[in-house]
Amino acid sequence: MNDVDVFTALAQNIGILHITVGNIVMILIGLGLVYLAVKKNYEPLILLPIGITAVLVNLPLTGLTQPPTGFLYLVKHYLIDTEVVPLLIFLGLGAMIDFGPLIANPKSLLLGAAAQIGVFVAMLLALLLGFNVKEAASIGIIGGADGPTTIYLTIKLAPHLLAATAVAAYSYMSLVPLIQPPVIKLLTTKRERMIRMKQLRPVSKKEKIIFPIITMIVVGLLVPSAAPLIGMIMIGNLFRESGVVERLRKAASEELMNIVTIFLGIGVGSTMQAQTFLTPKTLMVLGLGIVAFASATAGGVLFAKLMNLFSKEKINPMIGAAGVSAVPMSARVVQRLALEEDPENHILMHAMGPNVAGVIGTAVVAGVFLSLLGG
């Protein structure tokens, strides 16, 4: 090999000579996500690894996403594509969630169901914009405000949209305090926002142990395709409520959760390559994500108002907005709005009921999509 050949070979291996405009844009988007995570504290646990991995995968010639041995390829192929990570996240989530407020007020489940209307509104809009049904379902599920479910469903129905839907889901979850209040205020009167609710009854340990077992069996029998998601969340919850496997609860909600969150972040980030992410569809997905969140909020609030027409004990319609499963952000937003109207009206626990019901509702909707559209 002469000097010219050596120089040519060396030049061919310098990344900067291969960088494209698309790569630069994606690096800027990745850095934008890092900025939002670090500076604005927007879902930093997930947006930081996604953002920085997006930067990494857009550096040319790294081979990180090249099959069969690229590290990020291995992470995505074995942990994300196989759905191991989203399901383990659900296990950890279950170990962290207290279903007590939901058990104390079972009507909350209906609010969790009502908020899923946003999923279908966004899906129909996506269809009108020219997406196919599977893509539309993956976009609609963003309205469930549940990152792992969004990822789980998108991997099965429209894997090419994974990066866009995941980024939209997690970004908008962090924007719940900005997206929800205008919708809630638009649909409720000051008087409605001031409705005080009766204190929730105490829930026994026995009830808390039976709840995950029954939910797993009922959902598993009626919508088997939702069983992996519901099953994992309920197993995690049983760890928590049984009180006899403290080590497992701690491992699921802390160590395991942290590990799988890292893999989820870098796995999703690895899909943010310029050639797949920088498309008009991504912009539409991001736009539809906001519509999904807003319409889910509206669905919950309007259904709560409907319930008030038939119920003796009035409920504060704002708690319907917490039916989107961004736990516990949306419940906190509702609490803040209630306190703005009446500084002594504490409805956080009432809002937590629909909030955790939303997690179950979104998982059931994902199961319905999988049953009807196939994996």
Next chain:
Amino acid sequence: MILSILTEVLEGLKITVIGVTVVFVILSILAAIMAGFKPLFYKRAKPVKRVPETKEKAEKPLEAKPAEEKLVLPPGLSPEEISVLTAAVLGFLEYKRKKLEKIEVFRELPGLENILYVAGIAFKAKLRVSIGGVEKPVEIEEIPGGFIVRYRGKEYRVGLKIQ
């Protein structure tokens, strides 16, 4: 193009109807089951009934109730001996505290007091205990976990444990 979009939208509407129905049915079933939890597992605490106070009751003077529990004495000890022993121990502890307070190191490090016995330093005292105006001389001496009290030529072992 428009036709294909319309076809997709129609399919979407069908999925929406099925999806909304399924999610409401399933969550309603769960809600119904959970509503059943309440009568099964939740028992509301019974409200305490308030007995209306009658005039008669209110005016009735309070009567002192006779003590229901009978004092059980350790075998072989008279009430007088127990009184003397109790007073002797209390008096001794006070005596010891006053003695130690005079020494600065014990004032600053009160824990040191506990290792005196290990170091071979045991306190002894001769006290006069007054019961019913009659003074009774007693001798008291520290031993591990308690005291030896000498009274009227007899030796009593009194244990003291702080729980």
